[in-house]
Amino acid sequence: MHLAADASTRALLERFGFDAAQFESLRQRLLRGEVGVDKNRIRGVVEPPRAGDVPRLPPPGSAERARLAALGSEAMRRGEVGCVVLAGGMATRFGGVVKAAVDALPGQSFLHLKLRGIRLAAEQARARVPVFVMTSFATDEQIRELIVPEQSASTPVSAFAQLISLRLRPDGEIFLEAGAPSPYAPGHGDLTFALRQSGVLTRFLADGGRVLFMSNVDNLAATLDPAVIGAHLVGGAAVTTEVVSKDPGDAGGAPARVDGVLQIVESFRFPSDFSEDSIPVFNVNSFVLDARSLDRDFPLTWFVVRKKVAGEEAIQFEHLVGELTAFLPTASLHVDRDGDDGRFQPVKDPPELERRAPKIAAMLRARGVL
Secondary structure, eight states: OOOOOOHHHHHHHHHTTOOHHHHHHHHHHHHTTSSSGGGOSOOSOEEOOOTTSSOBOOOTTSHHHHHHHHHHHHHHHTTOEEEEEEOOSOSOTTTTSOGGGSEEETTEEHHHHHHHHHHHHHHHTTOOOOEEEEEOTTTHHHHHHHTGGGOOSSOOEEEEEOOOEEOBOTTSSBOEETTEEOEEOOOGGGHHHHHHHHTHHHHHHHTTOOEEEEEETTBTTOOOOHHHHHHHHHHOOSEEEEEEEOOTTOOSOEEEEETTEEEEEOGGGSOTTOOGGGOOEEEEEEEEEETGGGSSOOOOOOEEEEEEETTEEEEEEEOOGGGGGGTSOEEEEEOOSSSTTOOOOBOOSHHHHHHHHHHHHHHHHHTTOO
């Protein structure tokens, strides 16, 4: 199919790495009925985690927590630790404003507070911790402006962009918005592809980098904690995923064994006859990743996602970063959700920010970030 696009759209696609051949291949698979929401479910034997699969992070003040924190701090001082902040997406949840730039607390943006927490951890460890912010075509320009005043000797900050694709109509034709092809960011599963394509991963490894702590910009509770880094190093897996106890109404990925292998399975991928209630924890999208293990091509699944755009149904193909756990040895770490040691206070939209702001402020005060 010939892609008719205006000069502005063509320039945008070229700048952010649009893969026309891959796009057409996915479009043809959609037309042939080979992909679709009904095809997303996992195939294989799915079981809840076994005893010992999800150990708890030791509580603050315990000897084991201190030991893990010492190991993590030592790795930070050796220059082995970096942070990835996911700040891409489509900038739609806050009325078209880039979420990273929104004030999470009065006078302090999400990105500022996220970076401030990392900087505090680096300074406390007397370490240099580079920070890499993953943007999208919708957030890249503003985030690059935001990081200029955030630079410090302990936390140099740079940005790299995730990829870009185009929405389709259910019949496989290009979805048009205001008369032009409608671009979108195809999911945080872009992480490894974008890290490699941008050269960020190569430079981090060349500088002696060993592990990357990845978290969402809108989860300010997920601060850089040396004890979490230490737990990852002791565990020895290529990926450590943070999980929290479920609350009523929670939905999302969870650790499960698929054909005996522990991994994160997204909610929509569980077999229809599997009881998700049999797993009492779920994934919060904060990972510690072995950097060298990321330097390869991963055959991640292109999941079909249906969206309402301008009142019409659109089809998107997306990668999910959690699927890396299907290809790399994975451990899960049960962390607190609430309280001074809590690590999960996500904010998806303004009403959620209003509800969570007091808890976020209390957590950040307890850690010295505020």
